[in-house]
Structure formats: structure tokens, C-alpha cells
Amino acid sequence: MKDDFQIAVVGATGVVGREVLAALYARDIPAEQVRAFGSERSKGLEVEYGEDSLEVERATPEALRGAGLVLLATPAEVSRTLAPAAQSAGAWVVDASSAFRGDGNVPLVLPGFNTEALSAAFKGRMVCLPGAVTTAAVHVVDPLRRAFGVARAQLTALMGVSSAGVRGVAELEKQTADLMSGREPDPHAFPHRVGFNLVPQVGGFMVNSPWTEEEGGWTLESARLFSSRGEVPVIAGTAVQVPSFYGHGLTLNVQLKKAGPVEQVRAALKTSPALKVLDAPGERVYPMPMLVTSDPTVHVGRVRAFPQAPEWVTLFAAVDNATRGAALNLVETGLKLAERPA
Ligand SMILES: NC(=O)c1ccc[n+]([C@@H]2O[C@H](COP(=O)([O-])OP(=O)(O)OC[C@H]3O[C@@H](n4cnc5c(N)ncnc54)[C@H](OP(=O)(O)O)[C@@H]3O)[C@@H](O)[C@H]2O)c1
Incomplete structure (x- = not known):
């Protein structure tokens, strides 16, 4: 992963999002490469990132622009808007919500079961995850x-x-x-x-x-x-x-x-x-x-x-x-996606 590669964690103040940050930190991803997003409600709050903290930004399609990987730990209705927007802006997107689980055009990936789906050809730049x-x-x-x-x-x-x-x-x-x-x-x-x-x-x-x-x-x-x-x-x-x-x-x-x-x-x-x-x-x-x-x-x-x-x-x-059932699936899938050619 290049030094300027940015990972956006959306839903960073939630049960799953906090565990996503912990899992990224445990994988030695520097704080400079991680951005935390939430709704208007949590804009400006600080969330823990190991020894550091990250300031929560409000998630909008414009704010997510520039991220190479967008990890969505948001309610389904929020993912339905942000995932296609982030994909169109060129990011790899992984969604933990139920929004796309029934959509045959979006690969459903469970790390450790069908991780190989992430190396295969597929349309778009988005995958989703099963529930816990x-x-x-x-x-x-x-x-x-x-x-x-x-x-x-x-x-x-x-x-x-x-x-x-x-x-x-x-x-x-x-x-x-x-x-x-x-x-x-x-x-x-x-x-x-x-x-x-x-x-x-x-x-x-x-x-x-x-x-x-x-x-x-x-x-x-x-x-x-x-x-x-x-x-x-x-x-x-x-x-x-x-x-x-x-x-x-x-x-x-x-x-x-x-x-x-x-x-x-x-x-x-x-x-x-x-x-x-x-x-x-x-x-x-x-x-x-x-x-x-x-x-x-x-x-x-x-x-x-x-x-x-x-x-x-x-x-x-x-x-x-929160971890095996969502956050680890998000992080393992996202980091594997980020290895794909742009
Ligand atoms: N909890 C589980 O066991 C589990 C397991 C598998 C999958 N999931 C799925 O993972 C997703 C997150 O679940 P959770 O349990 O972490 O929920 P949660 O604790 O309620 O957290 C939801 C997160 O989404 C953010 N959010 C809400 N509306 C938003 C908006 N309009 N724009 C940007 N961010 C917004 C919240 O930010 P604010 O703090 O600003 O409101 C919060 O950070 C859900 O789709 C859920 O179905 C959860």
C-alpha cells in the first residue's frame, strides 16, 4: 500500500466502526492513512486510533473523494447512497450492511470462505459482506x-x-x-x-x-x-x-x-x-x-x-x-481489494 493511500472508515463511532479502527491499527496502518467518518451528529468528535485519535468528519460523497478504500459500517440506507458514490469516485468499497447482499451484481465475500472472489474479475469496485x-x-x-x-x-x-x-x-x-x-x-x-x-x-x-x-x-x-x-x-x-x-x-x-x-x-x-x-x-x-x-x-x-x-x-x-462478524471481514476484505490493480 502506497504511503499516500487513504482508508476511509465510515461509521467510525459505531459498534463495528470502532473495531475496524482497532483492526487497522493492529495491522500497523499509520494514523495518517486513516480517516474517520460519521454523520453530522458526530462531526468533530475524536475516536481512538491506538495511541492516537482521529477527528470524525461528516461523511458525504464529496468528503470521501480521494480515499482509495472506503469501509462502510453504516446503516443500510446510508450505504445505499455512499457506496455507489465512492465507487464512482474510484475507491474500492466494502459494505457491512444488508444493502447489497441480495444484489447479484455485487460480490458477497466472506474472508476465509470465498476470499478468491476478490482476485476474480467482477463489475464495479464494490463488494459486500454477510451478517454475523x-x-x-x-x-x-x-x-x-x-x-x-x-x-x-x-x-x-x-x-x-x-x-x-x-x-x-x-x-x-x-x-x-x-x-x-x-x-x-x-x-x-x-x-x-x-x-x-x-x-x-x-x-x-x-x-x-x-x-x-x-x-x-x-x-x-x-x-x-x-x-x-x-x-x-x-x-x-x-x-x-x-x-x-x-x-x-x-x-x-x-x-x-x-x-x-x-x-x-x-x-x-x-x-x-x-x-x-x-x-x-x-x-x-x-x-x-x-x-x-x-x-x-x-x-x-x-x-x-x-x-x-x-x-x-x-x-x-x-x-x-462486532469483530469476526463484521469488522475483521471489512478489514481483511478491504486490504485484499486494495492489492488489486487500480
Ligand atoms: N453490530 C453488529 O453486530 C453487526 C454485525 C454485522 C454487520 N453489521 C452492520 O454494520 C453496520 C453498522 O452497525 P453498527 O452495529 O456498528 O451500528 P451503530 O453502532 O449504530 O453505528 C452506526 C454508525 O453509522 C454512522 N452513521 C449513521 N448515519 C450516518 C450518516 N447519515 N452518514 C454517515 N454515518 C452515519 C453512525 O454515526 P453517528 O455516530 O454520527 O450516528 C455510526 O458511526 C450496519 O449496517 C449493521 O447492520 C453490524
Whole structure:
């Protein structure tokens, strides 16, 4: 990367954007090459960049001009405007939102799964990323698909409130304090109180559908990713908002095409560099969101099957939604894109 190459981090004040800055700093990208952007609300604020700090600028198409790489950690409606503008201005663009995940013209890239898509020819200068739950589910299912074939995977995702960004985090903090003081809080960021509760709705429902957009996203994104492998397991399930802050937990029931002993299932999972297998239940070793903080791998364990239905394997996984589920995907994808000829 040349010394005058500029990386714009848009959404730098958010849950994902802050982790993007931390990941760029950890890769020794000098502060002079990184610019932080947000909305009008955060213009002029300072965000941490290792020992340094960066002043937040207001993101507009004009302000992003001159950046070689634009990493978007913004709401989908903001990405819909800024991504095409930055692309037209000649930047490489990576978007973490759902804005382009259903657009067949924009490559959907999951580092460590289809990184090769970044070296292939494609139209435009923009790619997008899957969500955090799809990231975890695809990394767990893929080694099983390679070893046994997979027909489908049913999952329940227990999603920490940071999936709704800084607003979600602030809401659980306030609701917990209110409830501990005997006050019944009003929900704002979520459809119901999430404090000391579980809400089986994450995001809105799809039009004329019983599935939420979050749940529909898992099926759509995983189908797009697996289509390059010629075998598309159906991945579907229920998203539940839970009263924890960071990290998601996933129970997965995976239907193998050819049953194998649980030991072989565990061995297949261990072949994936994207996974860390934590599976010694007798010693109370298994994945938990609190163990996965800032870990670039997805944790998986509690591997088991019924003798009566050995083709169905049940597992539990945990992923750091902000880092592995978004920020690391943004940074790894962006830095690889930046290696492409201009
Ligand atoms: N959180 C996760 O677990 C996760 C995982 C995967 C993907 N994602 C996706 O990543 C994106 C960011 O999520 P997040 O959780 O980081 O959200 P967040 O905490 O709410 O942060 C949103 C960021 O976008 C900025 N922003 C909002 N409106 C803007 C505008 N008009 N112009 C420029 N910047 C604007 C905000 O800046 P201000 O501070 O100025 O408002 C803030 O920096 C979303 O699309 C989300 O779906 C999130």
C-alpha cells in the first residue's frame, strides 16, 4: 500500500466502526492513512486510533473523494447512497450492511470462505459482506459439507444487543438499571423490553412473510456463498434478541447427507482454520460469547447426535459479532481489494 493511500472508515463511532479502527491499527496502518467518518451528529468528535485519535468528519460523497478504500459500517440506507458514490469516485468499497447482499451484481465475500472472489474479475469496485450469524453458520457448516455433504442446517441464534449497534447497547444498560430500581422501562430500539427477557424478533419482518429480515438474510446470504461450491445447504432458523451485550450464541442442527461418528464430525470441524473447537463438556469446556471476545475464530462445541438419527448433528457455536462478524471481514476484505490493480 502506497504511503499516500487513504482508508476511509465510515461509521467510525459505531459498534463495528470502532473495531475496524482497532483492526487497522493492529495491522500497523499509520494514523495518517486513516480517516474517520460519521454523520453530522458526530462531526468533530475524536475516536481512538491506538495511541492516537482521529477527528470524525461528516461523511458525504464529496468528503470521501480521494480515499482509495472506503469501509462502510453504516446503516443500510446510508450505504445505499455512499457506496455507489465512492465507487464512482474510484475507491474500492466494502459494505457491512444488508444493502447489497441480495444484489447479484455485487460480490458477497466472506474472508476465509470465498476470499478468491476478490482476485476474480467482477463489475464495479464494490463488494459486500454477510451478517454475523451467516458468518458463523457458514464457517461451521462448510467443513461438514466437505466431509459428509449437508442437506440443511436449522439454527437458533441468541443475539446480543450490540447487533442493534450503540443504540441497542445503551438500551440494555438503561433497562437493566431501571429494572434493578423497580422501574418498568419503555422499549425503543427493540419491539419489547429486552432486559431480563428474550425477544424472538430481530429487526423487522419481511413483507408478507413470517420470517424476519435477519432470518431471511441467513438463507439468502448462505445460498449465495455456497452457490460457488455447487452444493447449497438450506440454512434457516430463528433469531432471538437476548439480554447480553456482545457476542452471539448459535445452536445448530445440521442434517448430514452421509452420517458419520461424532468423532469424525469433530475432526472435520478441526480442519477449518476459521474455527476453534471447544468440546470437553465433562470439564465444562464449550463455546460461550464471553470467551469469544475479539477472537478472530468462531468457537464451536457441544457436538452430539442421537443414535436413532445419526445424520442429524447438534452443535453450539459462538461468534464475536462486532469483530469476526463484521469488522475483521471489512478489514481483511478491504486490504485484499486494495492489492488489486487500480
Ligand atoms: N453490530 C453488529 O453486530 C453487526 C454485525 C454485522 C454487520 N453489521 C452492520 O454494520 C453496520 C453498522 O452497525 P453498527 O452495529 O456498528 O451500528 P451503530 O453502532 O449504530 O453505528 C452506526 C454508525 O453509522 C454512522 N452513521 C449513521 N448515519 C450516518 C450518516 N447519515 N452518514 C454517515 N454515518 C452515519 C453512525 O454515526 P453517528 O455516530 O454520527 O450516528 C455510526 O458511526 C450496519 O449496517 C449493521 O447492520 C453490524
